[in-house]
Amino acid sequence: MRRLRDLMADTRPLRNDHFRRLWLANIITVVGAQLTVVAVPAQIYQMTGSSAYVGLTGLFGLVPLVVFGLWGGALADHFDRRTLMICTTTGLIGTSALFWVQAALGNTDVWLLLGLFSVQQAFFAVNQPTRSAILPKLLPAELLPAANSLNMTLFTAGAIGGPLLAGVLIPVIGFSWLYLIDTLSLFATLGAVVRLPRLPVEAAMKGTPGLRSVIEGFRYLRGHPVLMMSFVVDLIAMVFGMPRALFPEIAHTSFNGPDEGGLVFALLFAAIPAGAVIGGIFSGWVSRVDRQGYAVIVCILIWGAAMTGFGVAVALADQWQQAMLLVALLMLVVGGAADMASAAFRTSMLQSAADDAVRGRLQGIFIVVVAGGPRIADVVHGASAAMVGTAAAAAGGGILVIVGTMVAAVAVPSFIRYRITRTPTITQ
Template identity: 45%
Template sequence: MSLIDVVRRHAIDVRPLRHAAYRRLFVGNVFSFLGYQLTAVAVPVEMYLITKSSLWVGLLGFAGLFPLIGFSLWGGAMADAMDRRRVLMASSSVAWASTAALCAQALLGVGSRWLLLVIVAVQSGAFAVSSATRSAVVSRLVPEEEIASASTLNYTASTLGAILGPLAAGVVLAGGDERGIALAYGLDAAMFTVAMWAVFRLPEMRPLVEVGTSRWRDLVDGLAYLRTTPIVLLTFVIDIAAMVLALPRALFPEVAEERFGGQAAVGWLFSAIAIGSLVAGVASGWVGRVRRQGIAIVVAVAIWGLSVAAAGLAPWLWLAVLLLAVGGAADMISAVYRQTVLLTYAPDEMRGRLQGAFIAVVAGGPRLGDLRVGATAVVTGATVSWVGGGIAAALVAVLLGVAYPALLRYTPTKSAG
C-alpha cells in the first residue's frame, strides 16, 4: 500500500465540504468556536479574579445548567416545527448580544459575581437553542452516508477553536486585568459575525412532515421516543458520567496559579483536551469503518477518565497537557460515535428534539462537572477532586458496559428516516 493510500484511508474525510451550504456553515463554525473559547476562558478567569474561589467558578456552570437543559429541549422542538434557518438566526442573535454584555461589564469594571452569573445564564440558553438547531441542520445539508464524516469535521473544527481560543486567551489574559478580559469578549463578538453570515446564507429548512402546534407536546413526544431507544439513552448516560465526574476545568485557574506559576498557564490547561481531540479528528479516517461502536464508546470513555486522573497528578505543565490531550482524543472518538448513533437512527422529524436532548447532555454534563469539581475541591483539595473524578468516570463506563451488554453489542443500523 502506497503512502497516498495510507493517507486516504486514515486521514479525515472531507467529502461533506463539497456541499456549498455545509461548507459555509463549517467556516462559520470555525470562527464561532474560536471566539466562544476566548469567552469560555475569560469568564472563569474573571470570576476567579473577583472571588479567589474555585467554588464560584464552579457556580458559573450551575448558573448555565438550567437554561441549557430547558432551552436545548425546547429549541430542539422548535427546530422540528419551524424553519431551522430562522430558529438558528434568532438564537444566534441572542448569543451575540450576551457576549456584547460581557464585554461591556468588563470595560466598565463592574466586578459583580452575580451579574456574571446572570449573563452566563442568558448566554447558555441561547447557546442551547442554536446548538440543537445547528446539529439538526447537518442532516439536511449532506447525504446520510456522509453524516459521520460531517460530524467528525464539526468536532474537529470545534476542537481547533478549543485549542487556539484558550491559547490566545492565555496571551490576552496574561496581565490579569479587566482590559484583557474585555478584549477577549470583544474578539468573540467580532468573530461570531462570520457565523451569523453563514447562517444567513443557509437555505430555508422547513419541516419535512407536518407537526402539531404544541411545542410542549412535541417535547413530550421526543422524550417518549428517546425512552424507546435504550442504546441512545445509554450513550447519554455514559457521557453524563464522563463529564460530571471527570471534567476538571473549574480547577484550571486555581491549579494554574498555585502549581504552574500563574494565569499564563491557564490557556494550556483549557486547550489541552482539545489538542488531543484535534489530533484524533485529523487521523479519523478509520472512524467510519468501525462497526462495534458501542464497545468503542465504552473504551473511549474509560481511557478519558484514566487520562484525566493521571493529569491531575502531573507535577509539570507539559505532562498535564499531554495527559489531558490523550483524554481529549478519547473523548472526541466517543463524541463522534454518540452523535453518529443519534443522527443515523432517528427520523428527520425527531432529530431536532433528540439533538436538543443531546445538547442538554453534552453541554449540561460539563456544567454539572464544574459544580461537582469546584465544590469537592473545597472539602478535599484540588488534587483529590481532580484525580478521584477521573477514576470514578472510568469505573462507571466499564460498569455500564457490563450491566448493559446491548451497548457493547451495538452496531450501526439503517436510519429510520
C-alpha cells in the first residue's frame, strides 16, 4: 500500500495556500478555456465553410504567442508579478466576454473573430511566463517538479475533457453560451491571483522592458549551458519525434478509418495527452529525483523509443491490424507519460536554476519553444511522409530523437550532472 502511495502524484505543493488556490481555480478555468479553444474554429467553419479560414487560427494564434511570449517574459522581470497576473487575467476575462458578445449578436465577420483570438492569445502569452515565474517564490526547489506535474496533469486533462464537452454542448446551447462559461470561469483564477502576496522581482531590470531586455534574456541563456540544454533537448524531442501530422493519414490508410476522421483518428490524437494524464497521476516519484538533468535525458530517450515503436507498429499494420493498433496507441501513451515527466523536470530546472531577475524571460522563451517545436514537427513529418511513407517518417523521427539526445548529452555533460539542492522546510 505504501508503494502505491509513493507512486501517486505528490500533493505536498497543495499544502501551500497560494498554490492550492491557484490550482483549484484552474480546475474550473482550464475546462472553460478549452471550450473557447474548440468554439473559435467551429464558429469560423460555420461562418465560412472553409478549412483554410479555420487554418488561419494557427497563424493568428502563433504570432502573438511568440511576440508577446518573449515580451511578456521581459514584463514579468520588470513589474510586480502579482500585479501583472491581475492585469493579464482581467484581459483574458475581457476578451472572453467579447467572444460572448459577438456570438450573441450573431457576428458574421470572420476577421473580427480572428482579431479577438489574437488579442486573447497575446494576454495568454504574457500571463503564462508570469505564472510560471512565481512558483519558486511560493515553493522550495524540491517541490517544483511535483507542482509542475500537478499543473500539467490538470491542463492535459482539461485538453481532453474540454473538447469532448464542447462537442456535446455546441449543438445544444450554441457558441455564445460556451464563451460565457469561459468568461465566468476565469473569475475563479482572478480571485486566487488577487489573494497572492506582492511578488516583486529580485534585482529587477531597469528601464523600459523592450527588445533589449529580451536579447539580454537570450544572452543569459547562452551563458548557462544547463538551461540552454533544457531547450535544445526539447526541440530535438518535438521536432523529430512528434508525429501528430501523420495521424490523419495513418488512421485512414493503415487502420482503415474514414478519410474524414473517425474513431481511430480520435484515439491517435487522444493517446499522447492521455499518457500525460496517466503519467501525472503516477508522478509521485518526480519529487524524489535529485539528478533532474539525467532524468530529462532518460525521459526523452523513452519518448524517442516510444515514437520508434509507434512507427514500427504502423509498418506492421498490414499484417496484424488490430494488434498493431493497440501497440501503436500504447506507444503513444508511453510517450505522453515520458513527455509529461520531461516537461515537469525542465520547467523546474528553469524555475530553480535561473536568477529571479531573468525567470520571466526564460519562461517566455520556454513558451515559444513549446508552441513552436510541434508546429515545426508538423512540417518536417509531413514532408518526410511524402518521401518515405508515414511508418518510416514516424520510426525514423524516433531514432533521430534518440541519437540527437545522446549527442547533446555527451556535448554538454554538465546537464546530466545537474542536481537540485534540497531545503528542509516548505515555504507557506
